[in-house]
Amino acid sequence: MSEIRILIVEDEAIVADDIAYRLENLGYEIADIVASGEEAIESATDYLPDLVLMDIMLQGEIDGIEAARTIRERLELPVVYLTANADRATLERAKVSVPLGYVLKPFKDRELQVTIEIALTRHHAERELQQALENTRQQQRAAEENSDLKTQYLSMTSHEFRTPLTVIQSSAEMLEHFGDAWSDEKKQKYIQRILSSTASMNQLLEDVLTFGRVESGKVPFQRTSVDVETFCRDLVDAIAFGAGQGYSIEYSVRGTPQPAHLDEKLLWHLLNNLLSNAVKYSPDGGVVTFTVSFESDRVCFQVSDSGIGIAPEEQHRLFEPFHRAKNVGKIPGTGLGLAIVKRSVDIHGGSISVSSQEGKGTTFTVMLPLGEEEKRG
Incomplete structure (x- = not known):
């Protein structure tokens, strides 16, 4: 399996080196290390990492929140915030950039790894959902059916995906915020919820794609x-x-x-x-x-x-x-x-x-x- 490449955005050089060392020990590859929001956008564009680990408070004209928002909008890359600033106002600003997780300093290696893996899983699920919905739109445009019925099918598909995605998100957030205080048994319970919801999404994707192919006549009929x-x-x-x-x-x-x-x-x-x-x-x-x-x-x-x-x-x-x-x-x-x-x-x-x-x-x-x-x- 190819290594997961991570871009580190941290303006404290010693802290950045420590994070890189920990990530490499956990089996990740470092795509780049930069110290400002401007460099983060440029590096993300050049290297297209699998994930961006972003400090919120950065030197320069734009902070980590603004850089994260730009990276998400332009490149659709998952961003996880790594910060010591967890006040309500900062978190409210951070939400706008749609991050996939937070890790508060100081942190443990296991906490960092779990947050990264959950963020990558959620990002993959979102991409699959977007692809499935786009495939459905294309199939519907090609099919010679009533336009109102097509809209109804798309709405139903989105609705069916929403439940497992909500379970994945809520379970991931609970693990992220309370995992350190929970027993292994309770953690496993929430991990199983994530796995079960992922399996449900995979089955729904398969059914949606199969139905779409059959409905649009893209399955060749051959006796x-x-x-x-x-x-x-x-x-x-x-x-x-x-x-x-x-x-x-x-x-x-x-x-x-x-x-x-x-x-x-x-x-x-x-x-x-x-x-x-x-x-x-x-x-x-x-x-x-x-x-x-x-x-x-x-x-x-x-x-x-x-x-x-x-x-x-x-x-x-x-x-x-x-x-x-x-x-x-x-x-x-x-x-x-x-x-x-x-x-x-x-x-x-x-x-x-x-x-x-x-x-x-x-x-x-x-x-x-x-x-x-x-x-x-």
Whole structure:
């Protein structure tokens, strides 16, 4: 893994050398050491470090806060303040420059390292969010859909990202300000919150990008000959392994298996979402049944669970992007899985239906034509 390069902005030479020594011992690389806000902007532009460690009180015409604001606006680099000035007025000014952390002098090496790593994680998450939102905007502009619907999707995406980002930020700030006084167990609890929220963001990013590609037609539809029986058995084995011993997936085949000419990638998204949801919304120790039935000109996939079910008044909205039933509680999800399923079914020219009773489980039935393999020129 490449080293993380840090720009040190500190006007006390002895202090700057000490900080550089500590950072190098922690495994970081020093991009440059400068003593003024003007030099900080110039050096950041030249070296583009991974992070700027900025003293607030600097000699020269501009202080660390003004330099940090300029660096963030021009270069979008993360800035962490290193200062002995923690009065309310200074902190209020510092907030305007959107720093990703504070370390108060004197500091401990571990405190410095944790603040830097959290700042880099938050910065990476923000960049990924910006990229995901930009991709969504581009996909929406290219899609021939109602402009009001596009705006709604973007708003929903931003809303879904806000929760994990808030958890990451609040947990990081709590660690930053109170970590030294906490037990290792309590610190670990907040670290787990950060990791869990990061995992949620990654899943949301994947779902948003997949949905965007499918919705905008950027996933090429290509039928190939698929051994459906083996394909489904391998998928069941993978999902059962990830679900753990508390769950069981009963897989069966009806009729005479025959080649089906389907898009294998879309088929994977379709069945993976249905089976994963069936496991997720089933009680511990629940049984999921997966039946594949071959007919003369089509193949039927049926996934049933005995989980929380879906209220009748919500069933007509199941395939809307970002929609989640009111009874899901704290069960994690993005509200995009079934939207991806529906688009995958539609692209194949198939059909999907649902039968559900709240508290007694749900059954999804998908019908896909066997199709013919596409001819290649």
